[in-house]
Amino acid sequence: MRASQFFIATLKEAPTDAEVVSHKLMTRAGMIRKLAGGIYSYMPVGLRVIRKIEAIVREEMNRAGAIELLMPLVQPAELWQETGRWDKMGPEMLRVKDRHDRDFIIQPTSEEVVTDIARGEIHSYRQLPKNFYHIQTKFRDERRPRFGVMRGREFTMKDAYSFDRDEAGAEKSYQAMYAAYVKIFERLGLTFRAVRADTGAIGGSLSHEFQVIADTGEDLIVYCPDSDYAANIELAEALPLVAERAAPGTAMQKVATPDTIRCEDVAKLVGLPLERTVKSVVLATDTPLGAEVWLLLVRGDHDLNEVKAGKLPGLEGGFRFASEQEIIEHFGCPPGFLGPLNTKKPVKVVADRTVANMSDFVSGANEIGFHIRDINWGRDLPEPDLIADIRNVVAGDPSPDGEGKLAIQRGIEVGHVFFLGTRYSAAMNCTYLDETGKPRTMVMGCYGIGVTRLVGAAIEQNHDERGIIWPASIAPFTLVICPVGWGKSEAVREAATKLYEDLLAAGIDVMLDDRDERPGVMFADWELIGVPHRVTIGDRGLKEGMVEYQHRRDKEAAKVPLTEIAALALQKACT
Amino acid sequence: MRASQFFIATLKEAPTDAEVVSHKLMTRAGMIRKLAGGIYSYMPVGLRVIRKIEAIVREEMNRAGAIELLMPLVQPAELWQETGRWDKMGPEMLRVKDRHDRDFIIQPTSEEVVTDIARGEIHSYRQLPKNFYHIQTKFRDERRPRFGVMRGREFTMKDAYSFDRDEAGAEKSYQAMYAAYVKIFERLGLTFRAVRADTGAIGGSLSHEFQVIADTGEDLIVYCPDSDYAANIELAEALPLVAERAAPGTAMQKVATPDTIRCEDVAKLVGLPLERTVKSVVLATDTPLGAEVWLLLVRGDHDLNEVKAGKLPGLEGGFRFASEQEIIEHFGCPPGFLGPLNTKKPVKVVADRTVANMSDFVSGANEIGFHIRDINWGRDLPEPDLIADIRNVVAGDPSPDGEGKLAIQRGIEVGHVFFLGTRYSAAMNCTYLDETGKPRTMVMGCYGIGVTRLVGAAIEQNHDERGIIWPASIAPFTLVICPVGWGKSEAVREAATKLYEDLLAAGIDVMLDDRDERPGVMFADWELIGVPHRVTIGDRGLKEGMVEYQHRRDKEAAKVPLTEIAALALQKACT
Known part of the structure; x- marks a missing residue:
């Protein structure tokens, strides 16, 4: 290409709304121009990078036996009603009525359409396994689009969907995609990590995220430098930091802690290490009999992991943070001085594994301006109703595989492989006839790569003060x-x-x-x-x-x- | 590719809603699957053909100096309001509100966005000319989608937009695109014809359609086998078939024609050739002073050309067919026996060039069950208010270039080159600074190729009773x-x-x-x-x-x- 026949549109200044380096550099390098919030035109330099990424993704998908097709952008509501997602998806799904007042959506993803194709085209076990993919425009109406193409509203995604006879087959398909993804991100020239991820409400049993390592990433990746353990922070297991409960010391004692709310400040005031304090988080569930209030306890230097909390028996159906009124009603005290002792009404107490093994600890007294020190389970209050892993791991925690200590780094999620099971195929009656002529539900997986987000992630990882430094395979x-x-x-x-x-x-x-x-x-x-x-x-x-x-x-x-x-x-x- | 790793989904039966052979064959060959009216998934075989077409289009566009970018599918209403198309476009434009209740459209075309890019990026005459294109999904909410991918709602189009310093430059860009289109359709292996087309309301001065020749085409193409004259039927000029008005013969005479309405039947009843009859078409315009009624006269064997009628002085603002009530009010008679003689109220009479030269002709008597024969202009009624070319040409008409007789064949429009002038650039203030530092409005052209429609057109032209016969360059x-x-x-x-x-x-x-x-x-x-x-x-x-x-x-x-x-x-x- 000769520059005189190309379009170079570099800028001295970055846009004022650009918060991250990739957004700034993509605009300054003339790769993108903003059309509306989260909606960008890809200028010639930008499009060249996208096309190179797409080509690598396509090659490796084909090599892994996946078959390319192209599903429509505008999809009828009926299919989304079949799986229940028409109601479940929030305002991030763009809905539109056609001239005949029929409901359609602009696709955020294509599980429904691909399952509709599979049930129409695949009838026999002889046709399985199959893996269909497309590279297509997606739209998600993010409430707050930002970071340029990294959290845009209109974006390009490669999404693949595998169909298998049974779970064993689906796991093979999953592993094939996992291997293809490793190859893809290697060929893209990016430093990345595949991490175990939470399977969320979909309820599949297996899920990995592919994270491009970058200090500016939104996600926290937990890994063990001495083993191959890696998970995102939502999933990474936190072991108890106190192996066994020590014998109680002196009697517990109420201490005045006026205006002192944060555990750090209470520890300082009381003259104890932060590791002796316990943090109270109050959640609520709405049941037919009214709200139920839960007290979740983590050590003062730890944070509650809401994803883990959401898996506790009794909270899987969904929870919310308790209102101030509910807190006062149950604890007799507003937030800031809460604790498990002397609650006004009974609450369900969940202790993190570490908290459950602590002795002589400090918590709020359920009285404004007071905490209690040297509390001991059993002696001063009953054992917790539930002991569970409910906190985020922190750097230095023991690795769950017993191989060393955990480290944490930041990443940008650019790919996701997901074992779906029969979540969609069962809802849409996507079956095949097995060797005996009996209908069986296909077992699915889905596999996404954010093509346009990859452009931003590659830049977050590869730049200096003068601009972008492209990996050779995707340079414009x-x-x-x-x-x-x-x-x-x-x-x-x-x-x-x-x-x-x-x-x-x-x-x-x-x-x-x-x-x-x-x-x-x-x-x-x-x-x-x-x-x-x-x-x-x-x-x-x-x-x-x-x-x-x-x-x-x-x-x-x-x-x-x-x-x-x-x-x-x-x-x-x-x- | 090995068939065992591919997806072959041939069918014995065509869908019941398939009216044309390409729709039937594309479904039977497993190229497409219908998702909703006018919305199709492209199955693996179909996508391969699309990709091959896109590759040829891209190569020739690049060779012609056009620069590829990618403009968004979801576009903000504001830009469409700037050009007035937000109001002008009917329900075929899909409109959508985002979560913040802001108006967007799903692009049917991209003049607004590309002009917005040009005014933002191009500042100097030194940056001109430029030609930007993209190959992108479009959506047009057709009232009655049909013919499979030939008149779908979601489709893929290559649209290019040229920006020039002046009209002379824009004409060069136009010719370069014309030449590129000829190459593209040649490489696609299709029999096609480039025809002059009407420039419509946009008011540019130059426009060509590229038509794939096929008996099943919706468009009528007029051409002269002895010269290079070619135009679509909307534009093709109809010369008068009667060179000079002959002297009047016998006096005019009212004849009873009970229940006889069609010119063919009247001619037979009266015992005169069809070429002696005149057909009446009544139009109306809505003016601030009320409706104005027009009588348009074409020879009995001819048809009114509405596009030509729409260019008559007084009708350029838009017209409609008169209501029965308006007809009775002005002619004293319902449709079927209308004519220019003895109208009840004055109407504006427009005679086609041929009609204006006819003598001793037959028309309705404005009285139920009666016609009048041997009418003569001047002798029996005043000269027409207007004489103009208002009819469709018919095969055998003299070619407007004087080189022979016209022939007509059917075609499928697959490409369109259009000299836009300053229609969009003026509305959007898309200017550059010329050599003297003075701002001047850019002169534009736009150039479309219907990628997915081409798939259907190629099949309409190349098939037999056993299936599709692909030109080698685009075969799956x-x-x-x-x-x-x-x-x-x-x-x-x-x-x-x-x-x-x-x-x-x-x-x-x-x-x-x-x-x-x-x-x-x-x-x-x-x-x-x-x-x-x-x-x-x-x-x-x-x-x-x-x-x-x-x-x-x-x-x-x-x-x-x-x-x-x-x-x-x-x-x-x-x-």
Whole structure:
């Protein structure tokens, strides 16, 4: 591609609403232009990156035996009613009425349509397994779209859906997709981690997220440097930090803690380590007999994990935080001084595994301005109703596999593989006839990759103060030739054009900057856009038969004989 | 591709709602599955054809200097309000409100968004000309979607938009796109015709449609076999068929024509040729002073051309057919016996060029059951208020370029190039600074190709009773290998696999049917799907060292030595 025939639209300034570096750089590099909140036009540079990602995803999906089709964007409500998601999906699903007043949705995902296709087309066990995928535009009406393409409303996703005869088959399909995803993210040149993830309300038994590691990521990834344990924070198991309950010490004692609410402050005031305090979180469930109030206890330096809480028997149906009125009614005290002792009305007490093994601990006294220290289970209050893992792990926690200590890093979720089971196939009566002629429900999996989000994630992971640094496999151009004095020097034009044509003929995705701009302008543009390899050709160097080569990560350019540059560039661009 | 790893979903029966052969064959060949009216999933076979069409379109667009980007599907109402199309577009534009109750549309086309991009990015004459295109999903909520993908609601279109400094530049861009379109449709292997088309309300000065010739087409194409004149029927100029008005003959005379309404029947009853009769069409316009009634006269064997009528001075603002009440009020008679003589109230009379030169003609008497014969302009009634070309041409009419007689054939519109002028750029203030620093409005063109409609059009043009016959460039597979006895014969498996691998290595898009089906099943499937080349390998032939080759259009297979089949297949598949 010649720059004069391309559209370069770099900007000095990032948009004021850009919070993250990828949003800033994508706008400045002329990759995207905002059309509305969370809706972007992909400019020529941006589209090239998307197409390269799509090509790699497509190749590996096909290699793994998945079959590409294309399901519509506008989908009839009836299918979504069959699975109950028409009611369950909130306002993030865009709904629309056609001219005949019939209900449609703009697809946020395609489980319903693909299951409808499978039940129509697959009749016999001989046709299974099958894995269908498409790379298609999606729309999710995020309440607060942000981070550019990372949490946009209109985006491109690759979504695949496997259909199997039974659970064993579906697990094989899942593993094949897992392996394909590893290959895909490796080929994209990204540092990533596959982590166990929560299966949520869908109720499948297996789920992994693929996380691109980046300090700016929204997700917390828990892993063990000494083993292959990795999970997202929602799922990572927290072991008890106190192995056994020590014998109680002195009698418990009420202490005045005026205006002191946070565990850190109470610990300081009382003169005890934070690890001796217990934090109270009050939840409520709405039952036919009225609200039921729960007291969840975690150690003062820990945080409640709401996903784990949502799996407790009695809370799986959904819970909310208790209202101030409910708290006063049950504890006789507003939030800030709550604890398990002397509640006004009975509440269900759940202790985290660590809390359950603590002795001589501190908690609120259920009285404004007071806490109680040296509380002991059994001696001062009954054993908790329930002991469970209800906290987030923290760095340094023992790894659940017993292999060392956990570390935590940030990531951006770019892929998800999910064992669905029969959640959709049962609801939609998607069956096949087995070897004995008996109808059986197909077992499904679904597998997503956020194509446009990947663009942002790759930048979050690969950039510096000058701009983007693309992994070679997804760079908008692999190599740029910057001729200094294009308009003036016949020799420069000739050398640059020859190199351009040689590399083009060799199949390299090369850009010739024939705009006749000053070197500073050219360098700034291509460093911002992030082309990995650059060859600079100028009159001064040519007189000595030399040109310059520089990788985007190199601090300085290296002089290379003109006669060797094509071979060198080819070698660099292909590795 | 191996059939066992692909998804073949052929059907014996066509859907009952399929009216045209492409809809029937696309469904039977497993290319599409209907999700809702005018909304289809593209199954694996169908998607392959789409991707091949897209690749050819993309290559030629890039070659012509156009630059690919990707504009969003969901577009904010504000931009459409700027150009007035928010109000002008009818219910065929799908409108949607987001969760914040803001108005959006699902794009039917992208003039507004691309003009918004141009005004944001293009500031100087030095950046012009530019031509941006994308290949993107569109939605038009057709009142009556039909003909499968030919008049669907959700479809894929390539739309390009050129921006130029002035009209001369814009015309060059137009010609470049015209030339690219010719190349594209040639490469697609389709018989087509580029025809002048009406520029409609947009008011540009130049427009061509690209029509795929097919007997089942909805459009009528007028052309001159002796010259390069070609236009669609809306635009094709009808010359007067009577060169000069002959002198009046006998006095006019009222004749009883009870229950005789159609010109053909009146002519027969009166004993005159149809060419002596005149047909009356009554239109109305709504003015601030009330409805105005127009009488348009065409010869009895001709039809009114509404597009031409819409260009008459006084009708450009829009017109409708008059109501029966308006007709009775103005003519004193219901439809069936209307004419220009003795109207009850004055009406505006427009005579087609041919009618204006007729003598001794017959028209309704404005009295139930009566016509008048031997009417003459000037003698029996005043000259018409207006003489104009208001009829459709018919086959045999003189060509407007004076080079011979016109012929008419049917076509399917698959492309359209359109000189837009400043219709959008002026409304949206899309300007650039010229050499003198003065702001000037950009001059635009727009250029569409219906990608998914092309799939249907190609089939309408290329099929037989057994199924589709793909042009090689867009066939889902170029060549299929049908091994007879795959499951039984090691020799067959070996020979078929070797040929498959050789052709694959040579870059041929080859399908190996390893399903172990009977020859009849294989042949029927691949003939229905329309793969152009087929090689059949069986034990009986192999014993003599022979295999069979057959083109989809061939009546019989030819025996070819196994040793020569790879070379032959390669040669066939590449030509």
